[in-house]
Each structure stands twice: as structure tokens, then as C-alpha cells.
Amino acid sequence: MAPRTAHWLVLACTSLTILGCPSDDGSDGEAYVYEDALDSLDPLVEPRFQHTATALPDGRVLVVGGTLATPSSMQLDSYVAEVAVWEGDAFVRGASLAEPRAGHTATALSDGRVVIVGGTTHVGAPSPAFGVEVWDPASESLSAPGSLDFNLVGHCAVATPEDRVLIIDDCESSGCTVASIDPDTGSYESLGGAPSHRYALDLDCAALPDGRVVLGGALDEATDEAAPALDIYDPSSQSFTSVDLPAAFGREATVAALASGDVLVIGDAAGVEPGGVGTLGVVYTASGEVRALTGEAGAINRAEHLVTPLSDGRALVSGGLVALSPELDDAPGVDLVDPAAGTVTPVPGSEVSFGTRDGHAGALYADGPALLIGGRVGMDRVATVHVFR
Structure with a gap:
């Protein structure tokens, strides 16, 4: 894949902007109030699977890497050697990675830089990605300050x-x-x-x-x-x-830091059969308490799912598989975790509007609406973008 020259689209912030207008520090000055509604937005520039999405201090969302090709094409996956940035109502192409990669991590620092490490690359044949790359929002560029001498996959x-x-x-x-x-x-x-x-x-x-x-x-x-x-x-x-813990959560459990400072552990709950309800997760508080989360009717015990924390302390749990199902059935829709209420409930209509997928990524735009980006439906990579607001 030929590298692309970075270019950017500057968008005016008006009352017509879909998701609102962040201030210079990435917030609109008021706490965002969710309508608990899930909608579709314009798609990515191209499909992505096993990519990352990272919220930036200025309110934008950085998407890094992933794979493009579908196995049905009888070709090896094409790894994405670039970043893309959500600018408020569309994704635009950004800088080129030194090496294409998927299954990596992209970690935001307090100064806005994003550190990209690990995963796999595909230059001739799949292999570990050893390089450390840093995306700087000030210069809107990538640098590669060094490399690791051990591989990081998973x-x-x-x-x-x-x-x-x-x-x-x-x-x-x-x-x-x-x-x-x-x-x-x-x-x-x-x-x-x-x-x-x-x-x-x-x-x-x-x-x-x-x-x-x-x-x-x-x-x-x-x-x-x-x-x-x-x-x-x-x-x-x-x-x-x-x-x-009051319950066991297996190898497919997902862990996420909530806006409250507490940590959510959810999914692959032992003993919760497909279609059943029970303890689907726990919250470990910053003070050391453990609080159980009970799934209400329609909530799914998921595996290989995504957790996207919201700015009000709740979190979305989306996609993946139905844990403990004999055929590893796809898990449709999106569930909403409310630690204050101790519940996990389905987002109405999301079984149809979001459907099934895995390998997608999520992040908040401007400390408010949550973007659910790309992934794989069946065996096909997709470019779809959904927003929870």
C-alpha cells in the first residue's frame, strides 16, 4: 500500500454541526445529556477491522490502523497504514504509519499525544509490529521514536x-x-x-x-x-x-475505566446461559468496593465485545458473540450499563439499527456522543459509523 500525504479538512462549527461544537479544551462547558438514542452517520473513508479509536483532548476522535480486505476475496488482509480523524461530521485521512498494523493499542496521554504500540503488521507476511509510534495533535503528524525488542500481541x-x-x-x-x-x-x-x-x-x-x-x-x-x-x-x-468477586468472568471479559474513576469488568459471565439473566459484570470502585451489575430482560452475556464508557459514568457494551452459546452466535445490538442503578439494559431498537459485528472501535466525540466505528459483520469488514447520543 502506497503511503499517503497527510491532509486535513477544517470544518466551521455552526448550529448545523451534527454532534455539537467543542471549545478549545474539547468540551462545550456543560455536562452532556444523553438521549439514549442510537443513530447511523456517514461511513468511514474505507472499512476497518481490529483498528483503534481514541478520544483527543480537542474533542476529535483518532482512528488508527486495522485491516481492510474480506476473507471472501481469497486474498490476505490488507493492513491500514494511516490514521483518520473525525472532525465533527466526517472522517478525513491523516498521516501515514511507519508500518501498517492491526490489533494494536493507541493510548492517549494528558498532553494529547497518542502512543501506538504492538499488534501485527503485514509486509510480505503477517508478523509482530515492534515499532513505537506517536501521533501529535499539535503538528498533526506521526513520529517513530523507537522500537521494542519483544512482540506485543493481545x-x-x-x-x-x-x-x-x-x-x-x-x-x-x-x-x-x-x-x-x-x-x-x-x-x-x-x-x-x-x-x-x-x-x-x-x-x-x-x-x-x-x-x-x-x-x-x-x-x-x-x-x-x-x-x-x-x-x-x-x-x-x-x-x-x-x-x-461475587461472580466469575472468563477469558473474554472486557475491562474499561469509567468517567467516575471506577473500573468496569463485564462479559463472559460464568453460569449465565444464553438468553438468561444474572450478574453480567461488576464495578470495582476507586475506593475498593465491588458492586454487581444485573442484566435485565434482553441484555446479553457477551464475549469478544466492545465497551465504550460514556461521559456521565455509564457505558455501552456492543457487538461480539453470545457467551456460552454452543455455536458462538453473534450478539446483536447494544446494551447500556448503569453502575448507579446496578443494571445492564438493552438500548431499544439497537438489535436492528446496529445489528451484529465484532472488531469495531469506540470513543467519545467532544466528551459527549459515543461513536461506534467499523468492524466486521459476518466475514466482511464494514465502514459503518453509529452514534449514541
Whole structure:
């Protein structure tokens, strides 16, 4: 794929702008009030699968990488060597990546830069992507300050209070790959620590306000079954602490930091059969409490799903598969998590308007409406964009 020259579209902010007009700091000065409605928007420039979407401080949304091709074309996936930016009512092409990649992480720092690490690339044949790339919203350009000497596929990444990127990968009870990446140099410092449980190859985690990191989807070392626990990593002591949960969430559980500072663990809930209701997730609060989330009628116990936190402390859970279903059925629609009420409820009409998909990405625009972007429907990559507002 030939690299493209970066170019940008400057949009006037008027009363006709679909999603509202952020101020210079990315907010409109007032708390966004959701209508709890899901709509379709104009599509991406091209389909993407296993890409990332990252909210920027100026209110825009950065989409990085992914794959394009459909397996039905009998061709290998074409990896996207570029970024795209949502400017308020459309995506525009941005800078070119040094190496195309998918399955990576793109972590926002407090100064607005986004650090891109890991995943796989496709130059001749699929292989790990070792380079560290940084997107700078001030210059609207990408830089490649350095490379790692180990591969990251299925890792998780969070920003630290010091504006570094903490990555965790390959977690067994004997230890994890833990490193702190310097975005200025691309170099890293290896850290230590061994959790009380093992974790799946596709690891998920989220940071608490004090810098500790919550890992979800704990597995029992002896049985490989879901364990009713989570592990919390403390970078300052390079150690893990185990926390008991009222229910077990398996290898396909998803972890996300909520606007409140609490952390959501949801999905692949053990014992919740397809079509059944029960404890679909938990919230681990910044003060150390554990609160169960009960699925109401129509909510789905999902696997391989996406969680998109909202600015009011709630979160969307979309797409993926029906956990524990014999045929791994696609999970339609979008569910809404309300930690204050302790509930998970379906978004009305989303089974039809959103349908089924996986490998999509989500982020907030201007600290308000949530964009659900791209993904795969069946075996086909799609360019669709939905907005929850």
C-alpha cells in the first residue's frame, strides 16, 4: 500500500454541526445529556477491522490502523497504514504509519499525544509490529521514536500519571511481561510482578485514578476455568493484589475505566446461559468496593465485545458473540450499563439499527456522543459509523 500525504479538512462549527461544537479544551462547558438514542452517520473513508479509536483532548476522535480486505476475496488482509480523524461530521485521512498494523493499542496521554504500540503488521507476511509510534495533535503528524525488542500481541496498555505507557502481556501466575514505555524515546523499562491467576492471551485492563491497573478475566491455574477474582497491579511496588468477586468472568471479559474513576469488568459471565439473566459484570470502585451489575430482560452475556464508557459514568457494551452459546452466535445490538442503578439494559431498537459485528472501535466525540466505528459483520469488514447520543 502506497503511503499517503497527510491532509486535513477544517470544518466551521455552526448550529448545523451534527454532534455539537467543542471549545478549545474539547468540551462545550456543560455536562452532556444523553438521549439514549442510537443513530447511523456517514461511513468511514474505507472499512476497518481490529483498528483503534481514541478520544483527543480537542474533542476529535483518532482512528488508527486495522485491516481492510474480506476473507471472501481469497486474498490476505490488507493492513491500514494511516490514521483518520473525525472532525465533527466526517472522517478525513491523516498521516501515514511507519508500518501498517492491526490489533494494536493507541493510548492517549494528558498532553494529547497518542502512543501506538504492538499488534501485527503485514509486509510480505503477517508478523509482530515492534515499532513505537506517536501521533501529535499539535503538528498533526506521526513520529517513530523507537522500537521494542519483544512482540506485543493481545496486550493491554494504559497511560500512567507520569505520561508514560504501561503495557502488560503474557500473564501467568509465574509472572507477566510488564514494561513502562517512554513516548519521547520509544525506549522502555522492564517491571516485575506475578498475579495470583493466569490470564488469556488477549488481555484486558484499565487504570484507576491512582495509577494502579485492574486486570479482568482471571482464570484458575489448575482448571483453566473462570475464577471469581481480579488482580490489581501496582507499578510503584511492582506487585499484584487479588480481589474476590461475587461472580466469575472468563477469558473474554472486557475491562474499561469509567468517567467516575471506577473500573468496569463485564462479559463472559460464568453460569449465565444464553438468553438468561444474572450478574453480567461488576464495578470495582476507586475506593475498593465491588458492586454487581444485573442484566435485565434482553441484555446479553457477551464475549469478544466492545465497551465504550460514556461521559456521565455509564457505558455501552456492543457487538461480539453470545457467551456460552454452543455455536458462538453473534450478539446483536447494544446494551447500556448503569453502575448507579446496578443494571445492564438493552438500548431499544439497537438489535436492528446496529445489528451484529465484532472488531469495531469506540470513543467519545467532544466528551459527549459515543461513536461506534467499523468492524466486521459476518466475514466482511464494514465502514459503518453509529452514534449514541
